Amino acid sequence: MQQPQRWIEITVGFFLLIGILALLMLGLQVSGLSTSLTSKNSYEVTANFDNIGDLRPRAPVTISGVHIGEVKSISLNPVSFKAIVTLTLNDNKMLIPDDSAASIYTAGILGSNYIELTPGFDDTSLHQGSMITSTHSALILENLIGQLVYKIGGGSDNASKKPTKAN
Amino acid sequence: MNFLQALGTWALNVCEQLGRASCFLFATLGRRPRFIRTFPLLIQQLYAIGVLSLLIIIVSGLFIGMVVSLQGYNTLEKFSATQQLGQLVALSVTRELGPVITALLFAGRAGSALTAEIALMKATEQLASMEMMGVDPLWRIISPRFWAGVISMPVLAAIFSAVAIYGGYLVGVKWLGLDAGAFWSNMQSTVDFHGDVINGLIKSLIFGFVITWISVYQGYDAVPTAEGIARATTRTVVYGSLAVLSLDFILTAVMLGGW
Structure with missing residues (x-):
């Protein structure tokens, strides 16, 4: 269990470093921060x-x-x-x-x-x-469906009205 | 009457425990930080709490990401929306799974070890002899462990999320054959750095605070017998996990409510 102090310090530094790298990866690769920062x-x-x-x-x-x-x-x-x-x-x-x-x-x-x-x-x-x-x-x-239904349902009305208006 | 008395005793006990835990927390935090002398102790604890938890975090992160990706693919396939797999994995991992599962593993792996260590120190009267020598155990033993836990937890959660997303990528793109470009670009257009990543890290910071507080306090407050240590360790894991899950709900409600 007792490790030399130097080894402990190196691994702790490594631990924090990959933590920062993971955060960078989350920022740049996952949330696409680079596009809004670099432009x-x-x-x-x-x-x-x-x-x-x-x-x-x-x-x-x-x-x-x-x-x-x-x-x-x-x-x-x-x-x-x-x-x-x-x-x-x-x-x-x-x-x-x-x-x-x-x-x-x-x-x-x-x-x-x-x-x-x-x-x-x-x-x-x-x-x-x-x-x-x-x-x-x-x-x-x-809205599109509404218009479509209106066109289909009221098609005969429009057909009879339009010519009279045009005339 | 007996029932009322039992209820009253129980309530008083809960209040007493809460009060003692808060006093303990303030006493620990209230110590004047002496960075130069505390720093080696902190490094030692960062090694014991953070570095030694790294393996379990990475392995479980990889598998969680892979299984979320596999499940998500099979469900999204019904709607022929498998292109959205990237955002499904990324959002579920950064918002919820990353902080919560890391916190649960952390309570089991590091929290129980902290409690057992401190409780054994108390049982073998190491804490008492430190006080006799004029060394404050709160400063020498508790404070570095507390801060190491608070620092380690967000780092571990960030590593967990990154590894899990990479695991999701392995299953989704390399195995199931999704398009890598769609996977990443859908993810990037949905995941917000502040709203998802930073909020996840804030969650994990709060979880780390609570778990370390519980485990350090349970160790310090343990009955100094073999059975007392066993009970304190169990309590750490149970209370820690319950606190994480209930706090997670509250924090999510606050964060989703336009914070």
Whole structure:
């Protein structure tokens, strides 16, 4: 049981070291802290959505499916009652046209929501603090089913009414 | 009447025990820390409590991670959502399993050893003879063991979580053939460093505090006979485990309630 003091000190140092390494592994590999720490040249833009569905902070932001940033925060505009979503985009060397559109999609059936940017054609680009004006809300499954049921059920009514209106 | 008396005696005993344990804790913490002279003692105890617990923590962490991964895969497969396995393993391990199982193992492995050691010291009157020589046993014996336990526990919990997640990776990716990229990236997009990892470590710090407190106090307060030592050791493991499980519920409720 009695070990030499030097051996004890070495193993204690080793113990604390692998404890720190485990914490680093948990931080960098597991919780993905590196993406939010290393991106010094990131910038933030905001976008107003009518409905964000299940979007959560830290949801990915993609262009053509490629991960370029994440959702930083979500708040509610107290006047217009629209959702204000703040996005952190990682690379300020990539110039994204400022008429780009932001849409909320769902990854898979059970998947979480993410934001897809569709690049526009403007010469000016998004920068720190700019706002994406053209947005598409999340598709809410219940609304879609509701519309579908309405279309099917009220189809005959619409068919009889529409021609009279057009006339 | 007899029943009332028994109930009253029991309540008074519980209060007395709690009071004595608190006084003992304050006496231990209230010692003026003399770092330079305490440090070698602390290193010695870190070795006995932390380093020697390392093997059991690593082995059980590996197997817990592997079994969570296997169970999770079989359940997620029904919803064809096996891509989410990484986040299932990481969240359950960092939030719950890591701190709690480490604390239970710690109570069994290190807590019982602490109690038995201190109780035997008391039974063989080593503590009393120290006092006779003018050495304060609280400072010389209790305080280094207490601090070593409080320091070791979060370190062990962090190692447990890391090993368990790696065990989950081994089963999920290497054996069951999930995509490694999906495994890690789903994990990274869900696990929050503050909300999951740091809260798990705070939990384990509190568990370490409580378990070491219980085991050191039970040892110091043991009846100095062979039977008394046996009872004190049993009490350490039972009270320690119960305290961990009930505190875990309270802490989880506080942390999930938007803390």
